[in-house]
Amino acid sequence: xxxxxxxxxxxxxxxxxxxxxxxxxxxxxxxxxxxxxxxxxxxxxxxxxxxxxxxxxxxxxxxxxxxxxxxxxxxxxxxxxxxxxxxxxxxxxxxxxxxxxxxxxxxxxxxxxxxxxxxxxxxxxxxxxxxxxxxxxxxxxxxxxxxxxxxxxxxxxxxxxxxxxxxxxxxxxxxxxxxxxxxxxxxxxxxxxxxxxxxxxxxxxxxxxxxxxxxxxxxxxxxxxxxxxxxxxxxxxxxxxxxxxxxxxxxxxxxxxxxxxxxxxxxxxxxxxxxxxxxxxxxxxxxxxxxxxxxxxxxxxxxxxxxxxxxxxxxxxxxxxxxxxxxxxxxxxxxxxxxxxxxxxxxxxxxxxxxxxxxxxxxxxxxxxx
Amino acid sequence: xxxxxxxxxxxxxxxxxxxxxxxxxxxxxxxxxxxxxxxxxxxxxxxxxxxxxxxxxxxxxxxxxxxxxxxxxxxxxxxxxxxxxxxxxxxxxxxxxxxxxxxxxxxxxxxxxxxxxxxxxxxxxxxxxxxxxxxxxxxxxxxxxxxxxxxxxxxxxxxxxxxxxxxxxxxxxxxxxxxxxxxxxxxxxxxxxxxxxxxxxxxxxxxxxxxxxxxxxxxxxxxxxxxxxxxxxxxxxxxxxxxxxxxxxxxxxxxxxxxxxxxxxxxxxxxxxxxxxxxxxxxxxxxxxxxxxxxxxxxxxxxxxxxxxxxxxxxxxxxxxxxxxxxxxxxxxxxxxxxxxxxxxxxxxxxxxxxxxxxxxxxxxxxxxxxxxxxxxxxxxxxxxxxxxxxxxxxxxxxxxxxxxxxxxxxxxxxxxxxxxxxxxxxxxxxxxxxxxxxxxxxxxxxxxxxxxxxxxxxxxxxxxxxxxxxxxxxxxxxxxxxxxxxxxxxxxxxxxxxxxxxxxxxxxxxxxxxxxxxxxxxxx
Numbered sequence: 001x002x003x004x005x006x007x008x009x010x011x012x013x014x015x016x017x018x019x020x021x022x023x024x025x026x027x028x029x030x031x032x033x034x035x036x037x038x039x040x041x042x043x044x045x046x047x048x049x050x051x052x053x054x055x056x057x058x059x060x061x062x063x064x065x066x067x068x069x070x071x072x073x074x075x076x077x078x079x080x081x082x083x084x085x086x087x088x089x090x091x092x093x094x095x096x097x098x099x100x101x102x103x104x105x106x107x108x109x110x111x112x113x114x115x116x117x118x119x120x121x122x123x124x125x126x127x128x129x130x131x132x133x134x135x136x137x138x139x140x141x142x143x144x145x146x147x148x149x150x151x152x153x154x155x156x157x158x159x160x161x162x163x164x165x166x167x168x169x170x171x172x173x174x175x176x177x178x179x180x181x182x183x184x185x186x187x188x189x190x191x192x193x194x195x196x197x198x199x200x201x202x203x204x205x206x207x208x209x210x211x212x213x214x215x216x217x218x219x220x221x222x223x224x225x226x227x228x229x230x231x232x233x234x235x236x237x238x239x240x241x242x243x244x245x246x247x248x249x250x251x252x253x254x255x256x257x258x259x260x261x262x263x264x265x266x267x268x269x270x271x272x273x274x275x276x277x278x279x280x281x282x283x284x285x286x287x288x289x290x291x292x293x294x295x296x297x298x299x300x301x302x303x304x305x306x307x308x309x310x311x312x313x314x315x316x317x318x319x320x321x322x323x324x325x326x327x328x329x330x331x332x333x334x335x336x337x338x339x340x341x342x343x344x345x346x347x348x349x350x351x352x353x354x355x356x357x358x359x360x361x362x363x364x365x366x367x368x369x370x
Numbered sequence: 371x372x373x374x375x376x377x378x379x380x381x382x383x384x385x386x387x388x389x390x391x392x393x394x395x396x397x398x399x400x401x402x403x404x405x406x407x408x409x410x411x412x413x414x415x416x417x418x419x420x421x422x423x424x425x426x427x428x429x430x431x432x433x434x435x436x437x438x439x440x441x442x443x444x445x446x447x448x449x450x451x452x453x454x455x456x457x458x459x460x461x462x463x464x465x466x467x468x469x470x471x472x473x474x475x476x477x478x479x480x481x482x483x484x485x486x487x488x489x490x491x492x493x494x495x496x497x498x499x500x501x502x503x504x505x506x507x508x509x510x511x512x513x514x515x516x517x518x519x520x521x522x523x524x525x526x527x528x529x530x531x532x533x534x535x536x537x538x539x540x541x542x543x544x545x546x547x548x549x550x551x552x553x554x555x556x557x558x559x560x561x562x563x564x565x566x567x568x569x570x571x572x573x574x575x576x577x578x579x580x581x582x583x584x585x586x587x588x589x590x591x592x593x594x595x596x597x598x599x600x601x602x603x604x605x606x607x608x609x610x611x612x613x614x615x616x617x618x619x620x621x622x623x624x625x626x627x628x629x630x631x632x633x634x635x636x637x638x639x640x641x642x643x644x645x646x647x648x649x650x651x652x653x654x655x656x657x658x659x660x661x662x663x664x665x666x667x668x669x670x671x672x673x674x675x676x677x678x679x680x681x682x683x684x685x686x687x688x689x690x691x692x693x694x695x696x697x698x699x700x701x702x703x704x705x706x707x708x709x710x711x712x713x714x715x716x717x718x719x720x721x722x723x724x725x726x727x728x729x730x731x732x733x734x735x736x737x738x739x740x741x742x743x744x745x746x747x748x749x750x751x752x753x754x755x756x757x758x759x760x761x762x763x764x765x766x767x768x769x770x771x772x773x774x775x776x777x778x779x780x781x782x783x784x785x786x787x788x789x790x791x792x793x794x795x796x797x798x799x800x801x802x803x804x805x806x807x808x809x810x811x812x813x814x815x816x817x818x819x820x821x822x823x824x825x826x827x828x829x830x831x832x833x834x835x836x837x838x839x840x841x842x843x844x845x846x847x848x849x850x851x852x853x854x855x856x857x858x859x860x861x862x863x864x865x866x867x868x869x870x871x872x873x874x875x876x877x878x879x880x881x882x883x884x885x886x887x888x889x890x891x892x893x894x895x
Contacts, residue, residue: 004432005423005443011551012440049441051558052855054822056846062790062801064812065708066715075708075789075798100444 012049016100017110019046024114028221028362029355041101049098108228111221115363119229133185142182151181195230195284195317197222198273200266202291204241205258206328214324214352215290216253221362222288230284236273240266242296246273262296263289263333264303271311280315287312287319288365292326293333301333305340313346320348320365386413390471394484400685401488405760406677408491409525410466413484417473421457422446424470428660429462430531434538434652435547436554459483463494463503463663465525478687478694485681489674495521496764497669499662502569503527527659534652541645553646556859557653562821563632563839564654566661588614628825628840633657635826640863650863664819665767672716673763675702679717708789708800715784719771722780723762724755768816776812778805788812814844822848827871836882837864841872848872857883 020027027044065075102110111117138151156175160166166173201207201215227233237252238244241259244266270287278285295301312319323334334349341347350364351357386394394413401408416424426443427433449455458479461469469487471480494500504523542550565571588610593601620626629635633654637647663670679699687695703714726732730750739745762771788811792799802808823842831838837860841848853870860868860883867884871893878893 003423005426005439008437008440009443011437015437052852053559053562054824054848054856057849060846064710064788064808066705066710066786067708069800071800071802073800
């Protein structure tokens with residue numbers, strides 16, 4: 001049922017979207033939203049949207065209460081909560097925070113608008129066409145099985161009232177063929193574009209918690225943007241130090257190894273995964289690799305470049321490499337990649353210095369519309 | 371009831387089922403027998419989302435379009451969905467009154483609501499504050515205490531609010547949604563700068579044009595010739611002359627007297643387009659409509675709670691319903707986390723007054739008695755309680771109610787305390803249990819409905835056409851970031867620089883906004 005307030009509500013939602021857009025950079029660099037992700041909703045804390053009025057400052061006034069306690073006791077058992085909660089309330093300067101639910105799709109649209117991300121261009125890889133019937137309208141002819149009872153009844157009622165044959169005390173409605181209404185449908189065909197993101201991450205000793213957090217935040221937004229672009233999105237996770245192995249999402253973000261780093265091991269596994277599961281004619285493939293840029297040897301780097309050129313690039317939409325700065329890494333790998341693939345648009349490299357750089361790097365990765 | 375059916379009849383099609391209509395008849399009969407005197411009341415039964423919608427609109431089925439109603443709706447819908455709160459009842463001050471019942475509530479709950487509503491509507495009809503919402507032409511509001519026997523005022527606010535909606539929608543159609551909504555935002559941010567007593571204020575005498583003529587001569591005190599130079603010395607005459615000139619100069623000022631009704635002043639003096647003027651007028655009228663409700667929150671809720679519990683426990687309920695009733699009633703009157711509950715405070719105060727007047731615990735002798743034991747057992751068996759509370763509900767508002775009837779004994783019995791923000795511990799803390807302090811704090815909070823006193827002082831400041839608002843500082847500073855935003859809104863309306871005279875941390879300052887930036891200047895006092 002539609003309500004009158006719906007219009008006001010959608011105006012409010014538009015204002016909220018504006019607020020989210022304004023604060024998007026903050027949300028992204030603080031990684032605030034990730035913990036709040038539901039199935040397809042994110043709950044976003046927006047500063048209370050308020051109409052400013054002349055009124056007294058919040059904390060000067062105090063008030064009157066009722067109940068037990070002696071002077072100096074905290075109010076309303078607030079003290080029983082953890083100190084952290086009390087502090088946070090304090091810093092907020094009495095500001096109320098509004099929790100707004102936004103669908104991931106909406107959030108992706110906002111992200112796209114704010115970063116001016118182009119939609120991904122069709123690479124002709126989506127050849128599978130899915131056909132779907134949808135009921136879209138009402139017709140006067142059709143099979144009896146699709147007869148719309150309510151509409152038919154209403155037409156008959158209208159006709160009987162107009163003809164004067166309707167008696168309220170004996171409300172019998174008999175439809176004639178002319179009254180009958182049927183549902184009608186349209187067949188829509190939509191391409192089923194499948195995509196897979198192959199996340200690879202260096203988990204050698206030099207990648208600390210902070211670096212992993214950056215990867216986590218970044219992957220959240222990449223996931224979101226690509227799942228807006230593709231109907232079916234899969235993610236696979238590969239961690240590596242000197243050897244690579246596939247893990248689940250949870251492990252991906254929490255593993256820490258101490259060995260050396262052989263990046264080629266991850267690329268080999270990545271290529272193998274594509275071989276086994278993702279035929280490039282049916283899949284859009286996005287390998288993302290995050291590392292601090294410290295590879296074991298120049299030889300290994302050269303074999304990495306070889307794998308990218310021979311095995312990956314012919315089959316993927318783009319190859320993305322994000323280098324997270326760490327105090328231990330030399331950061332050489334990104335330079336090597338740039339040297340070898342400098343002109344190749346399919347290879348995207350990005351330097352992520354700290355959390356504030358995440359937003360720029362998202363734009364680096366997704367800004368090409370590949 | 372039939373005669374006032376109008377547009378509002380079509381607002382909702384949610385008639386009361388017959389078993390509830392029967393209950394209504396029964397409950398209203400009991401209420402009338404107990405002495406309540408209310409407008410005819412129309413009940414509608416609503417689903418929870420309809421209820422949330424109407425609550426978001428402040429009880430009205432139709433308002434002007436604005437996003438904040440949408441925000442309120444979202445908040446209500448969410449707290450309902452999470453099971454945090456549920457609106458049981460709503461009633462609007464309208465003649466006939468409209469009240470809403472939530473579909474699916476138990477019969478006991480619906481009975482409580484109906485009895486509660488009887489109390490509210492009686493209060494709307496009889497408390498003097500609400501006479502400012504009478505729409506009759508000719509101002510029946512001039513003497514609120516005296517009213518005709520068959521008092522049947524025009525309070526068709528449902529229709530009026532719906533008309534406001536239509537007017538704003540028409541402006542939206544012409545000017546565009548965001549332009550109008552933006553202007554409404556500006557108006558709303560000064561919505562509280564009205565004179566809550568505007569309806570009762572009457573008009574200031576207007577000086578006629580030829581009145582100036584006569585008083586140009588300097589008035590001399592009567593004296594015999596030889597005394598003239600002593601009684602009317604040169605310096606005195608000079609002083610008088612200057613005073614007269616100053617008076618004359620003052621008369622040229624606009625406004626003549628500090629003007630509390632900032633909205634009205636802007637309507638009369640700001641360079642507004644027609645549609646802007648219209649919207650400002652709508653906002654002001656609606657703000658004034660809600661004033662009595664803010665002025666009598668404790669009294670009104672207390673009165674309604676007093677009557678629902680009296681009527682239900684003595685007349686309406688049977689034994690099988692009493693547990694449900696007690697459960698619900700306990701929820702309504704609960705105080706949690708040390709917060710003051712207006713329902714609870716109100717009902718306890720009425721009961722306290724009733725008991726005191728029944729026992730004769732008032733007057734000079736009572737007040738002068740300082741023997742606790744005597745006071746405790748004081749009972750003159752006067753039985754004036756009922757009469758007194760009916761009188762109180764007609765002639766008081768929250769401020770006078772608390773001021774007159776909140777006694778030290780009551781304060782102690784109810785376990786009241788005052789609290790304040792502790793900077794050291796970064797939290798609110800109980801400040802005191804001392805009667806004087808508690809009462810002062812409570813009264814301060816309710817004075818002017820918790821709003822600062824702000825006046826228009828000058829509309830031609832420094833002869834530059836700048837507006838000066840003065841905040842009558844009574845111990846609390848204004849919230850600075852909001853004040854700056856409000857000045858932006860004022861500039862948008864006034865279109866010339868706007869000044870706000872206030873105090874910040876004890877120092878007099880003049881904040882000026884010229885359309886680009888805010889500047890703060892300290893003032894000598």
